[in-house]
Amino acid sequence: MKRFERVILLVLDSVGVGALPDANKYGDESANTLANVATYVKGLHLPNLQALGLGNIISIQGLQLSEEPQGHYGKMAEASVGKDTTTGHWEIAGLKTDIPFNTYPNGFPEEIIKPFCEAIGRNILGNKTASGTDIINELGEEHMRTGAPIVYTSADSVFQVAAHEQVIPLDELYRICKVARELLVGEYSVARVIARPFIGSANAFQRTPNRKDLSVLPPQPTILDHVVESNHEVIGIGKIYDIFGGQGVSTSYKTVSNYHGLEVLEQELMKDTKGLIFTNLVDFDMMFGHRNDPVGYAKALEEVDDFIPRILRNLNDTDLLIITADHGCDPTHAGTDHTREYVPIIVYHNNIAVGNDLGIRSSFSDIAATISEALQVKRPANGTSFYANI
Structure with a gap:
């Protein structure tokens, strides 16, 4: 053959x-x-x-x-x-x-969000199902004012963290996502944790190519x-x-x-x-x-x-x-x-x-x-x- x-x-x-x-x-x-x-x-x-x-x-x-x-x-x-x-x-x-991998159509429970916030030393915004472009338009200004990263999910098994590159530098965003990856195991496991950096100003935010995925193996x-x-x-x-x-x-x-x-x-x-x-x-x-x-x-x-x-x-x-x-x-x-x-x-x-x-x-x-x-x-x-x- x-x-x-x-x-x-x-x-x-x-x-x-x-x-x-x-x-x-x-x-x-x-x-x-x-x-x-x-x-x-x-x-x-x-x-x-x-x-x-x-x-x-x-x-x-x-x-x-x-x-x-x-x-x-x-x-x-x-x-x-x-x-x-x-x-x-x-x-x-x-x-x-x-x-099946876990999905969170109503956002992530307190059992996930509380230890996540404690570990990264910041509060978060969002915590809901949303389009990535929509949620940065909705919460981007508040994020820039407060320094709180935007957490959201989708129909997929994902924990996504959006942050402006001038507010939370890429290395810090990646560290935050690594913290999430380490927490989201066992009964709370998700397939992917995704860093979603963006740039720009109000009404003109845009995501950058510096996305990073941390997948379960x-x-x-x-x-x-x-x-x-x-x-x-x-x-x-x-x-x-x-x-x-x-x-x-x-x-x-x-x-x-x-x-x-x-x-x-x-x-x-x-x-x-x-x-x-x-x-x-x-x-x-x-x-x-x-x-x-x-x-x-x-x-x-x-x-x-x-x-x-x-x-x-x-x-x-x-x-x-x-x-x-x-x-x-x-x-x-x-x-x-x-x-x-x-x-x-x-x-x-x-x-x-x-x-x-x-x-x-x-x-x-x-x-x-x-x-x-x-x-x-x-x-x-x-x-x-x-x-x-x-």
């Missing part, structure tokens, strides 16, 4: 393809990120993803069924409990999460660890380093947009890398899904589609490309939370004659199992490989 030397794993963050059978437990029965966005904008134009088989996975307005798809295609169910970024990526990498080895242990490289582009707490990542590149992430990926493809290039494109989720912006979401999809030929022409005959997602975030759905959905899977390499239907996979970890076969490294604990079908 053919062996690959490099796997390119591209996660289109939140591009779900329909509600899972248990979506009713999450209030997500009508969610279908990709199809609902397409319907809202009266049809998507994604000719390159269509050619790879995206339109064969589900019915999407504007996309045609390809009789001879250039890639293999299918969709995957999430076996883990939850619908957050960390859970989704960990499952893609071979870990199943049976107990995966409890077991992932496919990333197995690739590194086999003397291959794992290149993380975008949020990958943060999601895995750096565990199993050889080299990391931060990105400022989907397009920047694709440019970094393109540059990495031109190198003689052996191993795994793991890229997350977060704009779909952060900029458009959570902000209920289906028009922006559609434009972001078309931007990625336009870039696909640049990726394909930089693949060599020992490269395997896998495109997927980590959860849904339907911008047409009520609320701004992630949505419990199937995710697409598209697989491409240069030697495909006609793509196969990979069916409905029972776990995101099927990707990890397949990567282990492709690169001939240790298998993760979970997942069923579809390597024989590609």
